[in-house]
Amino acid sequence: MSELVALRALPPRFSTPSWKAVLGIAFLIALAIWAFAGAGISTEDFIDGLPEMWRLIGEMFPPDIARSESIAWSLVETFQMALAGTIIGVLLSFPLSALAARNTSPHWSLYQVARGLTALFRTIPDLVWALFFVATVGIGPFAGTLTIAVDTMGFCARFFAEGMEEADRGPEEALKALGSSKISIFFAYIFPVSLPSITNSSLFSLEKAVRSSVILGLVGAGGIGIELKVAMEMFRYDQACTIILCILILVIGVERVSSFARSRLLDQSSR
Amino acid sequence: MTAAVAENVSEQSDEMKSHGASAVSFSGIRKSFGSNQVLCGVSFSCASHSATALIGANGSGKSTLLRCSLRLIEPDAGSIHVFGKSVRELSAGELRKVRSQVGFVFQKHNLVSRLSALTNVIHGAIGQGYSFRAWYQSIAPSELRERAFACLERVGLSDFALKPVQTLSGGQSQRVAIARAVFQKPKLILADEPAASLDPESGQQVMELLRELTQSEGIGLIFSTHHIDHALEFADRVVALKSGTIDFESAPDKLDATELRKFYMPSGSPL
Numbered sequence: 001m002s003e004l005v006a007l008r009a010l011p012p013r014f015s016t017p018s019w020k021a022v023l024g025i026a027f028l029i030a031l032a033i034w035a036f037a038g039a040g041i042s043t044e045d046f047i048d049g050l051p052e053m054w055r056l057i058g059e060m061f062p063p064d065i066a067r068s069e070s071i072a073w074s075l076v077e078t079f080q081m082a083l084a085g086t087i088i089g090v091l092l093s094f095p096l097s098a099l100a101a102r103n104t105s106p107h108w109s110l111y112q113v114a115r116g117l118t119a120l121f122r123t124i125p126d127l128v129w130a131l132f133f134v135a136t137v138g139i140g141p142f143a144g145t146l147t148i149a150v151d152t153m154g155f156c157a158r159f160f161a162e163g164m165e166e167a168d169r170g171p172e173e174a175l176k177a178l179g180s181s182k183i184s185i186f187f188a189y190i191f192p193v194s195l196p197s198i199t200n201s202s203l204f205s206l207e208k209a210v211r212s213s214v215i216l217g218l219v220g221a222g223g224i225g226i227e228l229k230v231a232m233e234m235f236r237y238d239q240a241c242t243i244i245l246c247i248l249i250l251v252i253g254v255e256r257v258s259s260f261a262r263s264r265l266l267d268q269s270s271r
Numbered sequence: 272m273t274a275a276v277a278e279n280v281s282e283q284s285d286e287m288k289s290h291g292a293s294a295v296s297f298s299g300i301r302k303s304f305g306s307n308q309v310l311c312g313v314s315f316s317c318a319s320h321s322a323t324a325l326i327g328a329n330g331s332g333k334s335t336l337l338r339c340s341l342r343l344i345e346p347d348a349g350s351i352h353v354f355g356k357s358v359r360e361l362s363a364g365e366l367r368k369v370r371s372q373v374g375f376v377f378q379k380h381n382l383v384s385r386l387s388a389l390t391n392v393i394h395g396a397i398g399q400g401y402s403f404r405a406w407y408q409s410i411a412p413s414e415l416r417e418r419a420f421a422c423l424e425r426v427g428l429s430d431f432a433l434k435p436v437q438t439l440s441g442g443q444s445q446r447v448a449i450a451r452a453v454f455q456k457p458k459l460i461l462a463d464e465p466a467a468s469l470d471p472e473s474g475q476q477v478m479e480l481l482r483e484l485t486q487s488e489g490i491g492l493i494f495s496t497h498h499i500d501h502a503l504e505f506a507d508r509v510v511a512l513k514s515g516t517i518d519f520e521s522a523p524d525k526l527d528a529t530e531l532r533k534f535y536m537p538s539g540s541p542l
Contacts, residue, residue, distance in 0.1 A: 174381035174448075177341055178455065179371030179398020188394055188406040189383045196385075 060241035071227055075246050077141055078223035082209040085145040089152025090202045097160030104164055104186055121154030126212050130221040141222030148209045155205050163197030164190050199265050203258040210254045214247050294319040294459045294491040295340055300349035302335055309335045311515040317493050324506035325495040328535055331512040333495035337461045341370050371398030374452025374460035378467045380444040384437040388447045391436055392419040395454035422450040442473030453484050462494035478505050499531045
């Protein structure tokens with residue numbers, strides 16, 4: 001077989017970046033330098049703090065399990081808050097996401113309102129929501145549950161809506177041609193094709209809720225956070241260690257179960 | 272058959288009697304997408320119980336014309352009558368009723384992935400008064416499930432009834448789409464290049480199936496195609512579109528395949 005020889009010149013491996021790309025990269029580098037300058041990074045302080053870190057870790061071991069029963073109940077409460085808050089948040093995210101998706105929203109004004117609400121829920125940090133709910137409904141797990149529900153809505157409504165918007169237009173046109181109403185198109189097509197994305201986002205939001213529910217106790221919104229705060233303030237680092245280990249077990253456990261559930265649910269979604 | 276469906280069919284027959292035997296008629300249809308004029312005053316009509324092939328090069332307006340007939344695309348000007356009803360003057364509810372009486376088979380089948388073949392066939396009843404009970408086979412009335420299963424049997428896919436449609440081959444998916452159209456008990460089926468995405472053998476089988484089902488059920492058929500052989504073999508009448516206008520229409524026995532192929536050449540016209 002004769003060797004093939006191209007008649008035209010071989011294109012270069014790399015193309016020369018445009019002046020806009022060079023300017024963009026220079027801007028990003030300048031931005032990073034500016035951020036480091038303002039972040040108060042001090043190698044000296046870090047090195048000075050190393051023996052202190054080592055001492056604190058040393059005081060954590062062996063972990064003190066004297067208050068394990070109380071810690072276990074707080075851990076259960078943390079999980080209950082996370083699960084209940086996620087369920088409320090996911091359920092409320094459905095209508096909100098249907099209004100916040102371009103292809104399912106009945107009117108542009110509703111679309112804008114739904115998008116605005118979703119952004120509001122998402123951009124305000126959960127600790128701020130926790131402070132708000134502690135001040136309005138009082139100290140305890142209910143404030144934490146409401147915080148998680150709002151935080152979940154901000155997260156899920158956005159991703160549910162994006163999943164719905166990714167739905168291919170072809171089957172939607174086919175259902176329209178069959179005489180379907182908008183609501184039938186939503187439930188017979190948009191919902192089932194978005195289900196993998198909805199399942200994924202819901203399980204991720206449960207994992208996220210478990211992690212954030214640990215912190216909420218620091219401001220009085222229930223859960224194990226308050227136990228951790230008290231232990232640290234009383235310099236009982238050995239008790240704090242027990243609490244941190246319990247949190248670690250809970251978070252990893254929820255992540256494992258969530259991954260397993262995700263793979264099983266996504267495999268069996270034909271109906 | 273429910274009272275609502277029986278009433279629809281009876282209304283439809285009365286309308287058809289008053290407008291002759293024409294299932295669809297187009298008069299002066301114009302449609303532009305931006306500066307690109309796709310249809311430039313197309314007029315023709317298709318009799319019930321007959322098969323019409325629409326041929327023409329890419330961009331000649333075949334798909335647009337078929338979509339205009341059910342207002343899946345809104346024409347800019349002209350009138351369209353389906354079963355004697357002027358579809359451009361129908362309210363949203365009336366339009367859905369007309370759409371539910373016409374089967375539409377798309378080039379890429381447009382089935383709802385992740386749902387079973389049986390559910391996709393049952394979707395054919397969504398516009399016929401069954402509402403949410405036609406969203407999924409699991410909640411459909413027994414009558415619908417039995418009829419849909421019989422339709423799958425007719426297209427040779429009853430063994431695949433509960434298979435998610437994304438696991439089916441292109442030819443099998445197109446047969447499910449045909450079963451969905453037949454399930455509607457339509458008086459007319461519109462098929463937009465039903466064999467275009469299939470290999471020659473599957474394409475031939477799909478066309479044979481469409482022809483057999485429409486002939487045995489007395490259903491009118493309008494299909495667009497690039498396959499000259501399909502147009503000559505399966506149609507009672509061939510309508511050729513060129514640059515958004517009708518170039519010629521003729522009975523297939525008066526056309527010669529070799530001459531007809533010249534129609535696809537840049538300046539060719541067989542007649």
